[in-house]
Amino acid sequence: MRIPEKGLSREEIVRTLEAYKAQDLPWQSGRVMAYVYDPGKEALDTAKQAYMMYLSESALDPTTFPSVMRLEKEVVRMVIDLLRGDDQVVGNMTSGGTESILLAMKTARDHARVTRPGIKAPEMILARTAHPAFHKACAYFDIKPVVVDFDPESFRADVEAMRRAITENTIVIVGSAPGYAQGVVDPIPEIAALAQEHGLWCHVDACVGGIHLSFMRKLGYDVPPFDWTVPGVTSMSADMHKYGYAPKNASIVMYREKALRRHQIFSCLQTTTYALINPTILSTKSGAPMAGSWATLACLGEEGYFKIVREVQDATARLVEGVNAIPGLRVLGKPDMCMFSFTSEEINLFQLAEEAKRRGWYVQPQFSTPISPYNLHITMNQSSLSCVEAFLADLRAAVEAVRASDTQIDIEAVRAQLNALLEADPAGARDQILALGGVSGTDLPDSMVMINCVLECLPDHVAEDLLAEYMNELFA
Ligand SMILES: Cc1ncc(COP(=O)(O)O)c(C=O)c1O
DSSP: OOOOSSOOOHHHHHHHHHHHHTTSOOGGGTOBOSSOOOOOHHHHHHHHHHHHHTSSOBSSOTTTOHHHHHHHHHHHHHHHHHTTOOTTOEEEEESSHHHHHHHHHHHHHHHHHHHOTTOSSOEEEEETTSOHHHHHHHHHHTOEEEEEOBOTTTOOBOHHHHHHHOOTTEEEEEEESSOTTTOOOOOHHHHHHHHHHTTOEEEEEOTTTHHHHHHHHHHTOOOOOOSTTSTTOOEEEEETTTTTOOOSSOEEEEESSHHHHGGGOEEEOOSSSOOEEESSSOSSOBSHHHHHHHHHHHHHHHHHHHHHHHHHHHHHHHHHHHHHTSTTOEEOSOOSSSEEEEEOSSSOHHHHHHHHHHTTOBOEEEOOBTTBOOEEEEEOOGGGGGGHHHHHHHHHHHHHHHHHOTTOOOHHHHHHHHHHHHHHOTTTOHHHHHHHTTOOTTSOOSOOHHHHHHHHHSOHHHHHHHHHHHHHHHTO
């Protein structure tokens, strides 16, 4: 499309956008079991109104828009309180979990530059269950990721492996509360104690779980310790746009005390332009996410979150039990909140995801590691509350359909085929691999089955390269 010579009418624009949107998954149906966090109609409408009130106000300059700073400070303080931080704990709103993690890791690195100037090649210790955003931080800020294993039964980080991985270059250790994939909280007190013992920074990634787990704790559920009451935790991330149920883009990065956060803040006076001073990565940024988050917290109140958390936890328990009751499926680990994954030794799970999609459901494929099987992930949220039984019935039918199909894809055969291709021509196998995955041109693929089979089998670095190239083509 080109910029139209003459502007379109508002009606035309809305009609066109509605037509575009028809291609997306209908998330409000409750049938999209990932990516979605629905606060319910009243809170969503309120948040939208607040969001629109601040769409054009910029958080770049608090002297011009002091109310945006006020909203940010109030949201951050409400979340710090929820996570049981004292008044020394400080934080900022960011554009999402990734930005919060990037900032915390940059801050840890810059803090180490001052406090441990001898370190020239800083290292981060993290479990394989930690979010890819930490690897992105390593790539962006020149930190070496030192990945350790997790317990393959519980999916909790292996703290002894973390201890063994510490070197004189280690600056930071990471724990997740919980890790996204299996919804399991790491042993945060042990990880933080290890960090303290060695004078290291400890980051708790509570992006997906911080808010939900805190309300679970207040309701009396058995929640593993993960928040500011754990000694040795240096920084933390918690997302408003996930189980805080606020509109995107909204997350919070926090530090044990203000002196640590100083390394996060960037200022520049070396140019012809205005005095630039940014607490976070973005410079110009809309006040809308601050207002949207503030309105969501204010509208739901503790009572609203309690109701959501209780109902979502009940539904999750029914889901976990129901999935385990389907012959051939098995839930991995023991999820601490409302997200989990399941695997199968009997049927091809990528085909199962496709069968579920045919029945109107989205479940999210996740890949194997050397010590854990590939699986399908479910993030439970409020919009799926009334769908549990229908989903389980369709999942059972989908399992039977894959079992009955005479075209079940044998992942090991795909692996053998790929290995042969890579061995014959490591540099030139790209097109054949893409063809095997059923990828052609720059359109989004119709079916993800073969692509996922290929990604499951390729060595990580080959798959990463291929995905980056594909993405590059996709946005052409
Ligand atoms: C545990 C965890 N950390 C970090 C992130 C990254 O958050 P975002 O997608 O908002 O950047 C996610 C996203 O799902 C997550 O689950």
